[in-house]
Amino acid sequence: MDPDIASLAAMIADPSRAKMLTALLGGRALTATELALEADITAQTASNHLAKLLEKELLVVRKQGRHKYFQLAGEHIARLLESLMVLSHNITSIKTGPNDPSLKMSRVCYDHMAGEVAVALYDALLKQGFILDNIDHCTLSPAGERFFISLGADLTTITTKSRPICRPCLDWSERRSHLAGTLGQWILNDALQKGWAERDLVTRAIHFSPRGKRAFFNCYAIL
Amino acid sequence: MDPDIASLAAMIADPSRAKMLTALLGGRALTATELALEADITAQTASNHLAKLLEKELLVVRKQGRHKYFQLAGEHIARLLESLMVLSHNITSIKTGPNDPSLKMSRVCYDHMAGEVAVALYDALLKQGFILDNIDHCTLSPAGERFFISLGADLTTITTKSRPICRPCLDWSERRSHLAGTLGQWILNDALQKGWAERDLVTRAIHFSPRGKRAFFNCYAIL
DNA sequence: CCGATGCTTCGATGAGCAACGAAGTATATT
DNA sequence: AATATACTTCGTTGCTCATCGAAGCATCGG
Structure with missing residues (x-):
């Protein structure tokens, strides 16, 4: 019936996943270990998170040898993340930018x-x-x-x-x-x-x- | 440093809260019990959720006698919710709208x-x-x-x-x-x-x- | 006043899930 | 072939948090 906005938001609601996603806002494709470092977690948990983000189609992946390069699934995801930043910033702090x-x-x-x-x-x-x-x-x-x-x-x-x-x-x-x-x-x-x-x-x-x-x-x- | 998009997204990530928020997309101010019914939860848990949504400034409240009327905090919240709907719909199902x-x-x-x-x-x-x-x-x-x-x-x-x-x-x-x-x-x-x-x-x-x-x-x- | 209604607080329960250690698979390097 | 690197799977742990029952305020109606 109604679109499932909760499970989409849940992808961003986890701090580790949020860190990975904002890191990917840089536009570069990053490997799983790079993203794990970015989020301060081990490779195992990162793998777990990345699988979920792929399943929900927030990310896409390109395999190159033993590396996996992850990217945002598109501009629409980037826009969503930036708009969340605008709001959360307005809300949590006074100074802008x-x-x-x-x-x-x-x-x-x-x-x-x-x-x-x-x-x-x-x-x-x-x-x-x-x-x-x-x-x-x-x-x-x-x-x-x-x-x-x-x-x-x-x-x-x-x-x-x-x-x-x-x-x-x-x-x-x-x-x-x-x-x-x-x-x-x-x-x-x-x-x-x-x-x-x-x-x-x-x-x-x-x-x-x-x-x-x-x-x-x-x-x-x-x- | 970076704005805390995770905690903002977490507000929407809970199914009960998401139901309340989408109900409020109708624009009407709704009471706590009405929102509890909408989300299929008891009054206690609804009260808990609503307190959080107020604290994170996703909602505003107007007290009238023994009733509390809740509304979205503004158009920016409505826009965020609709854009989440656009994305989650694109993602989960094929047919649009x-x-x-x-x-x-x-x-x-x-x-x-x-x-x-x-x-x-x-x-x-x-x-x-x-x-x-x-x-x-x-x-x-x-x-x-x-x-x-x-x-x-x-x-x-x-x-x-x-x-x-x-x-x-x-x-x-x-x-x-x-x-x-x-x-x-x-x-x-x-x-x-x-x-x-x-x-x-x-x-x-x-x-x-x-x-x-x-x-x-x-x-x-x-x- | 007293019962009914609307909402909140407290405490207990339980489920979901993030996190990691350990072990397994795949690819690269030598 | 042997070892290192990149990633995944599995099972366990532990914490967070949604949920509700019970009890407590506040407000309305008579």
Whole structure:
């Protein structure tokens, strides 16, 4: 009858599983032992948890040799986790946003950027008319298509039907939407490839180099 | 450090609490005993659960004589619950949306309408230029203000700063956004007051009378 | 007042489940 | 082949927490 929200919530309600899931919010595929370390538990219990998360389809797994690489099952799971963060943060503490200033400025959210920079980027793209937003998704304008082609993007991989360009992925710290979806993914990868920024190896932070930040802001006309 | 999403999710992870919360998605304030009945538990255990839900600020309570009326703490909680429904439904079963056809057509989501009719209403308002949508909220256009004043709405109570006119409240069955917020609330109340529709006493369904439906569709130019 | 109703507190029970040690399977490395 | 690494399965332990009976407040109706 009613959908079983309790058993879905139960997957996130366990502290160890919650730690694993937030670790996977970084977007990287992690092995079972890495996740066990992240959650401070032994490999056995981690295996148990991961089996449950797979069964409930919160995660997907790729087997490579003797390793198993786990990932969030998709953007929808990432969105759910971030929205839980927004709420639990509003509820438990007064001050908004992450404590770490570098996380506040820019961090990875599944496969795209979040934080102050991401929100500013979104505004800039909107202002230049490169993206057009509807209520729950947004599309590339013709001008936007030309712009991203000029940056070297392959539009056939970006404008897919199965996944929108942009989704309202509510920003945990900023409480505003930022650019998710295939375009958000491309922009993050592009900035990393060009060496403008680097991903922190332990946290979800994205560190821009001084010149990388200038180049990034210049490229997208961010004020 | 990281927000405590586990304890928030734990509130929803218990089947009894989940039943109470979904019952409160109907928007009505319910008493402790009514919620106990809804969850099939005794008054004692219900009291225990409700205390926890209050402490975690998922609910608010209004005391009236010897009764206590519980409500969801706000629209943000309703949104979270609906999004959990969307996901758990996608996951556990193949077919989308509620089984009950009347629920699928129109139902209450906290304090506004959801379902096919609500999605069609949203499209109609957008098409006529009465509402303008941004990515995570939307506003009334001047033409929209005139339109709703002509319907007898008091704009001072609708255009409040603390709560947006419309929020992307993802529709469980339609998987599209519908009109939430103060305007959505007003439209539902107005339709009920005018006798166009009635709320089901047990489920969340909204039943339109034949002429009420004609009047409603005519009023908002829904196709 | 006194009984009835609505809700809460306390204590006991019991079930579910996270956790780990130990042992087993699979893959890699030498 | 031999050993190390990655993950799983099994059985046990122990803790958390939902549940309810019993008893206790508070409020309403007469």
